[in-house]
Amino acid sequence: MSEQTDTTTLPEAPQASEAPVTSAPGPKRSRRVLWAVARWTVAVAVCGGAGVGTAAGITSMERTDVPGLATEHDGRWAYPKLSLxxxxxxxxxxxxxxNDGEIHHADLRALLLPAPAGATVDPKLNGGWVSLDRFLSLYRQDxxxxxxxxxxxxxxxHVAARGWTTPDGTTTRIHLLRFNSVAFAEAFKDDGLKxxxxxxxxxxxxxGVDMESSLAGAVDVPYTALYAFVEKPAGAEQSRWAYIQAGDTVxxxxxxxxGEALxxxxxxxxTxxxxxLG
Known part of the structure; x- marks a missing residue:
């Protein structure tokens, strides 16, 4: 089966203020006409930060645009330019x-976010396929x-994964799980992961864990569902994690x-x- 040679360009990773993460609605067939017109548009909600009253704003951009919103030292990482x-x-x-089955026909490994500049990639999670046990090792034994x-x-x-550690000591792991249908993916999200x-x-x-329900705004990627969590402070290390369901993929x-997971x-x-995935 041959592949197209052209790619669709995503925005280069923004260097501006943070984008809040909350749940977005699941698939709705009634919006497909609107999506056919505007499917490459991604609205990134920008919300002010912690404790010191940072200003808030909203920025929208076409997925093919490269935003000129660079702000130094805001805590964002320098990701490479992204493309579908x-x-x-x-x-x-x-x-x-x-595509009523909401199937990702692209190679799942090509849909993994690449590591940002300066990060050290985990050789065991280098963007390839991983075993089910490797994925399950994220979770508590019980x-x-x-x-x-x-x-x-x-x-x-199957499962694809990439992991890296940045110079500030943050360890990131991304696992993509593809199922036979959107129904199976949604069932695992709801009943397996809760x-x-x-x-x-x-x-x-x-x-202990809290949902990130206090965050304002939304990551507006149509037809995907997003849930974010943060560990209650308890020990020397803190974790944050998120589940994204996009069609047949979680x-x-x-x-x-x-210390603190930033x-x-x-x-x-x-985001x-x-x-x-969206």
Whole structure:
């Protein structure tokens, strides 16, 4: 099967103030006409930061634009310019007209967010396929059996992953799980991960969690669902993580850091990964 040689360009990773992360609505067929007209438009909500009363604003941009909003020392990472991968000849994007199954026809590995400048890539999570056990190792030992059973019931096809550590000590892990259909992906998100509550599986070393419900605004990527969590302060390290469901694919984005897991790079990373899937 041949591939198209052209690619669709995403915005270069913004260097401006942070974008809040909250839940976005799931797939709605009634909006497909609007999506056909405006599917390459991504609205990035920008919300002020913690404790010192940072100003807030909203910026919209076309996915093919490169925004000129660079602000030094705001905590954002320098990601490379992003583009959507080429598709097999005749295959639609996941939320295009005619793709009622919301299937990602692109190579799943090509939909992983690349590491930012200056990061050290984990050789075991270098953007390739990983085993189910490797993915499950993110979670506490007691939570793994139930997750494994849920994945066995959810027609999981394969898992791709990338991980890196930045100079400030933040460790990022992104896993993309592709299922046989959007129904299986949604079932795993709701019943396996329990993404809409704090009652789901916890990451290794995490004892308590809050949802990021206090964040204002939304990551406006149509037809995707996003849920973000933060570990309650308890030990020497803190974790943040997010679940993204986009059609037949579920993304799990985690960040951990000694002391505090910083909000700005977490939101930036989740936003960009969401855009790649949407």
């Amino acid at each position: 991968p080429a598709l097999p000849q005749g295959s639609p994007r996941p939320f295009s007209r005619g 939570d793994r059996p139930a997750l494994k059973e849920a994945l066995a019931d959810s027609a999981l096809r 993404a809409g509550s704090v009652d789901g599986a916890l990451l290794n070393g995490v004892d 993304a799990v984005v985690t960040q951990s850091r000694k 909000l700005v790079p977490f939101q930036q990373t989740v 960009l990964q969401n855009q790649l």
